[in-house]
Amino acid sequence: MKLSYVREGGLFFQVSETEMEVGDLPADLQTLVRKVYENSDDYRPREKNVNLRDGYQYRLEIREGRKKVNLTFGDTTLPDGFQPLIQYLQEKAINDH
Amino acid sequence: MRNHCPCSCHIIPPFVVDKLKEAGVEIPSQKTNNREFRERRDAKNALMRSEAFLVAPPVKKADRFVYDSKTTEHQRLLLVRKESGPASPDAVVNTVYENAGSVREYFKTFLNYLSVDNHGADLILNVHFGKNYANAFWDGDEMTFGDGDNQVFTNLANALDVTAHELTHGVVQYTANLTYKGQSGALNEHYADVFGSVIKQHAKKQKAATADWLIGDEIMGPALTGQALRSMKAPGTAYNNALMGKDPQPDHMDNLYKGSADNGGVHINSGIPNKVFFLVATAIETDKAALLWFETLKTLKPTTNFKSFKTALLKIAKKMANAGSVPATTETVAKQSFESVGL
Secondary structure (H helix, E strand, C coil): CEEEEEEEECCCCCEEEEEEEHHHCCHHHHHHHHHHHHCHHHHCCCCCCCCCECCEEEEEEEEECCEEEEEEEECCCCECCCHHHHHHHHHHHHHHC | CECCCCCCCCCCCHHHHHHHHHCCCCCCCHHHHHHHHHHHHHHHHHHHHCHHHHHCCCCCCCCEEEEECCCCCCCCCEEEEECCCCCCCCHHHHHHHHHHHHHHHHHHHHHCCCCCCCCCCCEEEEEEECCCCCCEEECCCCEEEECCCCCCECCHHHCHHHHHHHHHHHHHHHCCCCCCCHHHHHHHHHHHHHHHHHHHHHHCCCCCCCCCCEECHHHECHHHCCCCCEECCCCCCCCEECCCEECCCCCCHHHCCCCCHHHHHCCCCCHHHHHHHHHHHHHHCHHHHHHHHHHHHCCCCCCCCHHHHHHHHHHHHHHHHHHCCCCCCHHHHHHHHHHHCCC
């Protein structure tokens, strides 16, 4: 299972991205990602905040075989419990760079 | 953040929850917060459309409320300072409170405009948002500031121009409501930079000729001293380093960014109108240029592009010059400034 992460936006033009095997994540984050993959509709934001200015947009893609799950969040629509995952992926994106 | 999890897991560290409970604070879920915000906004919008509102607008005074997010991603978590209340032991709270006051004062005194909506809406400010969150944003209702990562940015709540930038996004939302995409989005960012710089210059008692015209220079990390987020005087020269890359802002239509990233380059192409503002302000002084830009903002449509912005601004310049509120040369100076960036 593969996970792709892109963070765009912010006060100035910047894009951070990374990709990794879900199996290489810490155990608690693996559990979260697998849960999101299985129940993606439960995590999908119901609405986009069209008035968000300078906020980040986070895009996650989880894929295994032919099944692909895409989710997009903003700073104000990030689900509870996602902060450690985003922080981990952001640090990895910086190190990759 | 929204609580989608069926369990009662919470992102707020237990020790923070305990402390808040000891202080008698109940922590709402973000879902509850979002619903409440939406309901409050719907009620406000309904009121603004009502006859009663048109006859007698409600009396609000743009009161400031500062909340501490306690390094979580929750907004309006813990109220730590409110209008006329005692200072906080937290210097960041007091700085953002004072900075929001300076921005409110500028809009009220020089532009006759109260708060983000001109009806004195409360000014909500969240500080210490997220862990090492190196950003600040306006979300349609309030401003939110991270502590920075101490590499690219230090605490974003400490800079007057950043607070002015975010609050101006609120003003734009309630006036022209420029669509946040492509050239109209770049104009939205441009206006936020204009009043970020104008209010910083006013607070520092600077003139157009002596100002540095930098945005965000006071929040740059320790290794990036001397750099900034943007330069209105010389777009494209604000930064060049391994952490941020190179400033991609153009200063001429020949180099207009046409890609899809950054909502079609809203933070990139704003360099072009930023340069125009710098040129006009240098010729007629910053406060006069700010007044001209603000009066123009009130006439713009959500889809205004650079060309129609120029047309609108020249029309207002002529009108204001005839009324004596800007120098007689303003229309000519503005026309030449637009031409110099290829417009």
